[in-house]
Amino acid sequence: MGQKRLLQLAIVSLILIFFVVQFSFAGVNAAPHLNIGAGARSLGMGGAFTAVADDATSTVWNPAGLSVAKDLTFTLATERLDFDRKHNFMAVVKRLGAKSALGLSVVSFGVDGIEERLTKDDISAKSTFNYSMNAFALSYGQSLGNINLGTSLQILTDQFSVGTDDKVSGFGGVDLGLLGRLYSDTVSYGVVLKNLFGSISESSLPAVLDLGVAFSLLERNVATFAVDLEREFVDIEESTTSVRVGVEYLVGNTFSIRGGTKANSDRMSLYGGFGVNVASLQVDYAIKLAGNSGHKLNDSGNIHLVSLSYSY
Numbered sequence: 001m002g003q004k005r006l007l008q009l010a011i012v013s014l015i016l017i018f019f020v021v022q023f024s025f026a027g028v029n030a031a032p033h034l035n036i037g038a039g040a041r042s043l044g045m046g047g048a049f050t051a052v053a054d055d056a057t058s059t060v061w062n063p064a065g066l067s068v069a070k071d072l073t074f075t076l077a078t079e080r081l082d083f084d085r086k087h088n089f090m091a092v093v094k095r096l097g098a099k100s101a102l103g104l105s106v107v108s109f110g111v112d113g114i115e116e117r118l119t120k121d122d123i124s125a126k127s128t129f130n131y132s133m134n135a136f137a138l139s140y141g142q143s144l145g146n147i148n149l150g151t152s153l154q155i156l157t158d159q160f161s162v163g164t165d166d167k168v169s170g171f172g173g174v175d176l177g178l179l180g181r182l183y184s185d186t187v188s189y190g191v192v193l194k195n196l197f198g199s200i201s202e203s204s205l206p207a208v209l210d211l212g213v214a215f216s217l218l219e220r221n222v223a224t225f226a227v228d229l230e231r232e233f234v235d236i237e238e239s240t241t242s243v244r245v246g247v248e249y250l251v252g253n254t255f256s257i258r259g260g261t262k263a264n265s266d267r268m269s270l271y272g273g274f275g276v277n278v279a280s281l282q283v284d285y286a287i288k289l290a291g292n293s294g295h296k297l298n299d300s301g302n303i304h305l306v307s308l309s310y311s312y
Helices: 002-024 039-045 065-070
Strands: 072-080 085-095 100-114 128-145 147-160 168-182 187-196 209-218 223-232 241-251 255-263 266-278 281-288 302-312
Touching: 039 241, 039 255, 039 266, 039 281, 039 302, 065 100, 065 128, 065 147, 065 168, 128 168, 241 266
Parallel strands: none
Antiparallel strands: 072 085, 072 302, 085 100, 100 128, 128 147, 147 168, 168 187, 187 209, 209 223, 223 241, 241 255, 255 266, 266 281, 281 302
């Protein structure tokens, strides 16, 4: 009964916090790349990871998952996006005891060699410049039996190298997460509120609400099926409500195959990938396929992501 009351209190608290702060997050998203996610394993599942999070990428997907990660976990990930954009991720998680863990992560996003033109009619660029934004997060997760809670605090830096190397800093906001497990861990559910009170350069970061559920099937070779629903509270024409669906099939804790999709009323993206784990060293690969028929689609080319993780 105690855990049920605690669960109810945690969910009600998250919902109340969300309704109190959401009105502060209107307008253009000041840091859209923060919603890309991180890690080839999770993105290979289409980003349906809110209720699955159990590794160093929990610092991004759901900080409540830190408390179920292994004692020491380290992850490096790199992604090459369209238009020569780069997206990198690094995180380390260390358990503080049997029921809590601390995480540190850095998300780096940038574009090099942007052409500078004095007017829109210029044929040739006068020079080139670079753009970069970094998000530094400190995360904490606490286990309360079948219920896990977590939070993250973010600091952002933003830099355009056009005649100056000055950086703009801002508070990236607070993430609050909950991760619960039912029926002997065969069903898990997650709730995350992201970017609460976040802003940079006088622009607010929109609040994001993620709800997820995951099912673990079979016993010998585990198959995980996950579904996420995400709502980003930002005032833009494109739909900000999306559904993510993913599946992972793990063979003997060594090899895994993944697939997933992310879709809203405007577009759909397909993902796939695999992972290999040898002696606690894991290499994951994911691909986001070029535009798919049936929607107003993402017409960029294939996007590749590679992650290297070590757990002790």
